[in-house]
Amino acid sequence: MAVVTRGFTGRGRREVDLPPGQYLTDDFPVLSAGPTPRISLDEWRFEVADGDGTRQAWSWPELLALPSEEITTDIHCVTKWSKRGTHWRGVSLDTLLSGVDSDVGYVMAHSYGGYTTNLPMADVRDGKAWVAYEYEGEPLAPEHGGPARLLVPHLYFWKSAKWVRGLRLMATDEPGFWESAGYHMYGDPWREQRYWGD
Amino acid sequence: MTGVPEWVDGNDIAGATRELFAVDLTVARGRCATCGREAMVAEAHVYDRAPGIVARCASCESVLLRLVRAPDRAWLDLRGLSYLEVPIPAPVAPAAMPVVA
Numbered sequence: 001m002a003v004v005t006r007g008f009t010g011r012g013r014r015e016v017d018l019p020p021g022q023y024l025t026d027d028f029p030v031l032s033a034g035p036t037p038r039i040s041l042d043e044w045r046f047e048v049a050d051g052d053g054t055r056q057a058w059s060w061p062e063l064l065a066l067p068s069e070e071i072t073t074d075i076h077c078v079t080k081w082s083k084r085g086t087h088w089r090g091v092s093l094d095t096l097l098s099g100v101d102s103d104v105g106y107v108m109a110h111s112y113g114g115y116t117t118n119l120p121m122a123d124v125r126d127g128k129a130w131v132a133y134e135y136e137g138e139p140l141a142p143e144h145g146g147p148a149r150l151l152v153p154h155l156y157f158w159k160s161a162k163w164v165r166g167l168r169l170m171a172t173d174e175p176g177f178w179e180s181a182g183y184h185m186y187g188d189p190w191r192e193q194r195y196w197g198d
Numbered sequence: 199m200t201g202v203p204e205w206v207d208g209n210d211i212a213g214a215t216r217e218l219f220a221v222d223l224t225v226a227r228g229r230c231a232t233c234g235r236e237a238m239v240a241e242a243h244v245y246d247r248a249p250g251i252v253a254r255c256a257s258c259e260s261v262l263l264r265l266v267r268a269p270d271r272a273w274l275d276l277r278g279l280s281y282l283e284v285p286i287p288a289p290v291a292p293a294a295m296p297v298v299a
């Protein structure tokens with residue numbers, strides 16, 4: 001039986017250390033810009049591609065065979081909720097991008113269902129980003145992005161693309177789904193980069 | 199799964215778009231730029247539990263409209279609609295002019 005020792009107890013919530021404008025929630029609100037894709041694990045693939053086509057691809061069993069990490073992190077949604085101490089398991093993007101040149105500046109994450117979001121390569125390397133497939137010890141539920149989602153917790157959570165299917169390498173930054181409709185190209189919660197010009 | 203429907207119908211965007219336009223967009227007709235379906239905006243599938251409002255074609259689920267609202271600005275992306283036909287009341291004939299039947 002797991003025993004969790006808490007460093008503090010009960011009396012209200014510690015809201016120091018929260019990014020500006022955020023409030024704490026115990027829920028995990030489901031946000032989605034479209035229908036939840038149902039992806040068969042037999043057909044699931046994660047691909048790293050550039051302009052010339054696919055460089056590398058992993059099937060579901062191949063992903064699970066890679067070294068995985070446990071991640072405990074706070075998450076911050078641009079709709080202003082933050083959630084403390086969420087637990088995930090996934091494969092570091094350092095592993096999945098190990099064959100990629102260091103001169104590639106940006107990636108576009110692509111999802112089943114058509115969602116996209118752009119990220120600087122520097123923000124998905126050095127232990128800052130994962131392809132996560134477990135949440136709180138359980139397989140990641142479809143409404144939270146399962147079978148696998150991107151996890152980039154130092155940026156607003158819209159960057160952690162649900163139902164991720166791959167990364168396209170880019171020389172220059174291009175806007176993804178929300179970034180082309182008003183949301184910030186980078187999305188640092190600590191600098192409150194919600195919208196264009198923030 | 200929660201059993202809560204993922205989307206609501208297009209009437210949901212009436213309030214959000216009334217802020218930007220003097221007309222009720224939900225009674226406009228539009229054509230999906232992806233599959234060509236023509237329908238009332240009210241028939242779209244609207245996903246509003248998201249960082250913005252996304253209206254999708256009821257036929258092919260392509261994005262018709264996106265609306266993002268910041269405290270002091272709004273962004274409207276209509277690239278998924280190849281046109282919008284908006285009903286506008288015809289001018290009323292002046293009362294003094296006899297109407298010939």
Ligand SMILES: [Zn+2]
Nearest residue numbers: 230233255258
């Ligand atoms: Zn359509």
